């Protein structure tokens with residue numbers, strides 16, 4: 001086995017800003033702004049926010065206890081989002097990631113509406129532009145996440161902002177967040193259509209912890225280019241066929257699914273990925289939360305899948321090729337946005 005695997009440049013399509021910030025950078029951002037932290041000791045703070053296959057937390061518990069009240073809060077404000085975006089993108093480059101799509105919900109970084117959204121967005125774009133200037137063969141773009149827990153009016157504003165900043169590097173929209181009984185996919189058909197008409201690409205979180213019915217709705221009503229996770233399709237042959245028919249690519253995030261109990265273990269992940277391969281479903285390998293899961297950088301996950309005999313070297317290369325092909329980012333690095 002090639003120990004240097006993967007030696008080829010990687011593409012990361014599914015990483016959230018709040019969970020992609022290196023712990024040491026988080027610590028610096030928090031200290032620079034004088035945030036009160038739940039743990040005053042650096043090591044204890046890192047342990048508090050980090051998950052691993054041995055230290056798991058259900059998705060919604062992590063959202064409620066750590067992600068939204070702590071990570072989103074610490075990465076709020078213009079200083080934090082600019083530094084975070086820059087550090088994430090240059091850090092990814094150092095880890096042999098040559099293409100990175102970074103996603104977040106800008107309204108979760110404006111301190112509950114106290115800060116101006118345009119300032120937040122421009123700060124992220126500045127961080128991205130600095131990274132692109134430093135590394136001319138890096139490709140990067142931002143995806144704005146709408147939230148299932150937000151009302152339609154707030155999500156509408158996020159789409160308007162994505163359209164406004166599309167020439168500067170906002171390449172797509174996503175719908176993320178925990179399920180919410182008030183959330184109706186039907187209400188979003190027109191809005192997603194509008195975003196598509198403006199040239200934005202669509203990816204939707206679905207089929208992660210919920211059942212396949214929701215995923216069907218997303219596939220049929222929103223017709224996204226890609227789906228975040230989509231694991232639940234594995235139990236529905238017709239849905240897998242539909243994904244192929246509509247050429248929808250899945251963004252698989254192996255370790256994230258394990259630490260949040262969406263998938264029991266690597267053996268279940270193997271069954272899922274082998275089923276997708278046997279049925280011809282296209283998927284890519286991503287991190288979701290590269291810095292708050294232990295040993296979860298993208299190249300580590302490629303190694304994990306290879307060493308665990310879940311995917312072969314050729315299959316992993318193929319996943320990476322699919323990621324480059326299904327990226328939302330235009331060719332040309334920084335020049336694409338000038």
Ligand SMILES: [Zn+2]
Pocket residue numbers: 014016205228288
């Ligand atoms: Zn995600």
